[in-house]
Amino acid sequence: MEYVIAALMAGLSFLVNRLFVRYIGPVTVISLGPVAEEAAKTLFAYYLGAAIIPVHALFGVIEAIYDWIQDEGRHLTAPLLSIMGHSFFGAVTAGVLSKTGSVWLGLAVASTAHVTYNVFVVRILANKADKNR
Incomplete structure (x- = not known):
């Protein structure tokens, strides 16, 4: 179940993020995009009775594969950060849910973290680009 949810939500997030960037702009990378990803992963897992942390981690693996392919396998930093980041967001969500019983609070905290x-x-990449000019 976790694999199916992660794959479906990765596909959905990819499409939604593309639409956000196309119609709203790049600012969605640091606003709507992360919130949409967290909502998709968390709510589908929660309401379908799947384990939240594995769904988030598997989502990170799928994103890592995409990042690696887009970079033509030259660097591992982005793929590794995808796996670690999404696993962390899943742990945050599950931890808050466990402590408070509220999936919505877990979603809010993980979205804020994301x-x-x-x-x-983005700031690191912008600083790096400035230094390379």
Whole structure:
């Protein structure tokens, strides 16, 4: 069940993120995109009775494969960060859910963590691009 949910949500997130970027702009990478990803992974897993952490981790693996293919296998940093990041967001969600009983609070905390993470990564990439000019 976890594999199916992760694969379906990775596909859905890919399409939704593309639409966000096309119609709203790149700012969605640090706003709507992470929230949509977290909602898709968490809510489908929760309401279908699947384990949240494996769904998030498998989603990260799928994203890592995509990143690796897009980079033509030259670098492993983005793929490894995808796996670690999404696994972490799943652990945050499951931890908050376990402590509070609220999937919505877990989703909010994980979404905040994901947005914060993306802002941090975008800033690092922007600084790196500035230094290479």
